[in-house]
Amino acid sequence: MTGAGGDGVQPGEDRAEERAAVAAMTDVAAQLLAALPPALADRAVMVPFGDPAVQAERVRWFYTPTDHGGVPLGELAPRQQGLVMRLLATGLTPAAYATACTIIGLENVLDEVEGWRVDWGRERGRDPGLFWVRIFGTPGDPLWGWRVGGHHLSVNLLIHQDRIAATTPSFLGADPATTPLLAGTLRPLGGPEDLARTLMTSLPAPQRTAALLHPRAVSDIVSGNRPRVQAGDQMIHMQDLFRGPLPAPRLSALVDRIDEIAERGSGYTDNDHLAMALPSRPAGVGAADLTADQRALLRTLIAAYTDRSPAAVADAYRRHYHDDRHLDLVHFGWAGSRTPGEPHYYRLTGPRLLVEYDNTQRGANHAHSVWRDPDGDFGLDLIASHRTSLAH
Template structure:
């Protein structure tokens, strides 16, 4: 009888622990959202009527998908240019980004700021590059009940965060790029993928190797929903537990763009999907030469990383990378066609 009682008490304690963890996670998400909402309201409140028309636009598919990696300012994006803001307004805009993005060191907010700093460096020699040419946009008015999207974008950057009913619900699509690669902003992403590839045996590399390469990421700007129908590479079910851990660690480098609670929820899904996730690559495993490419493609997660010829420094390379989710881009608010297998 004592053993039965002990067992029942243990089950009760475990159940209470799970409930407390779930409650704390939910409360944390709500608390985090309050900070995002407050920062957004302060920024929008600082804008003139004309500026608000630029910064707050309709939440619809046409506006949601209007993003790119090109240095074309407002010609190819919605939103308001950071360069058109006063110093105090810029500070408030950064507060929005800091509140909404992941807080992990070297990821999330840090990466967004690093990419903008890299563009400011490029702008010393080319006027089309500048941190002032980045935008912030609110698709829909931020509130506690409705759905809205935050865009932060510019050359080599497209952040798309979707919020609904008082919490962050999607962190994709995400495009990031970097030149020169000596800037360490994407080092964590690069090194995590190299770690995955270098852990593979010769036989596994042969299975993972793609026959043809790409000029850029395959499902980039304007390619919403255009995932390959047939998955390529080696299936993670064929990998060791240590190799699988490296794949998850690599995925996390991109998922950290989201706030902590959203990132945890996404990683739970990607962990469940892991055995049905594929790793593929083209070129070398060091990812340091033109056309070197790697892809992680699961039932849900999609990540690409490619080394392209340098644009400003043509003798070198620069990085392009994208994170998508087969089902959760834009929180599944729009229809593009699904290739989920």
């Protein structure tokens, strides 16, 4: 991989699996564009890739119920919808794809939870048809990318030559985070949540103190939907997580009310937000201080995020963190309660790694999770190096 995973994360000498993944997504993307009528194709694709307007849109991503850019599923014919889902599947492991599909379908459950009342200025506010696809550049060109996104979902990939250059930012959320089923429970993000809680609970008192970033959980992921993250970033409030102004004053008032309730629930002041800002150095307990069993838990937790990528990339990450030299550089931090069902947040930090998870809103039944590469999100490091080489 050119950019995905950063230095030291390589799929090995035999790159056949990675080349096959790139060929598959290139073929499906080309099929999708060919299947669209001209008016929809013009909205689905942005060219040329190097145009500044294209790049500005490529890094403008969301996880709120707003226009994510491109063409939504609801405007597509069944075969076209199927091609969008095939494209999404090429960018994820099967487990991650199943999770993404569950998140899309969960919009129907959320609609019922909210009494079918929230519309966000649209005909239907919670709508599994409002997940957008957008392709940047021409599939098969040396540099191109794509995005599938909607409420609680953003999958972003960059392709360079026949390599997967970037797979972050990658966002998955769930509202409700826990839903009763007949003789069961639906928890799309329950696995990563339980792994992190088990790890935190397993720590002896001194390490638990080191891991505790704050006694109360922040009300959202701190990195938000920034194109790039850096030390000192603080949580973005909900009002700034939409594509432009909301279409009606009542919706602005709704967002203000949601944010106010979330902030009141967290009890955070400006000083608290400052304390939870993204650190310049990894914060929490270091993997080097964990037992063998705890390190195994941490490896599995990391994989729950890095598996949000094609199998070749996911396998490379697993090999990377199997190496103790790389795992030892990862830190685990926690904020809030360790009791299931109560507000909590956790964070993984390390070289080219940022993971955040929060489950605080709606009575700790609304989860957000994100995987990012602070140096290589969207492959911006690769693109910058190309521009530098061209300039010389």
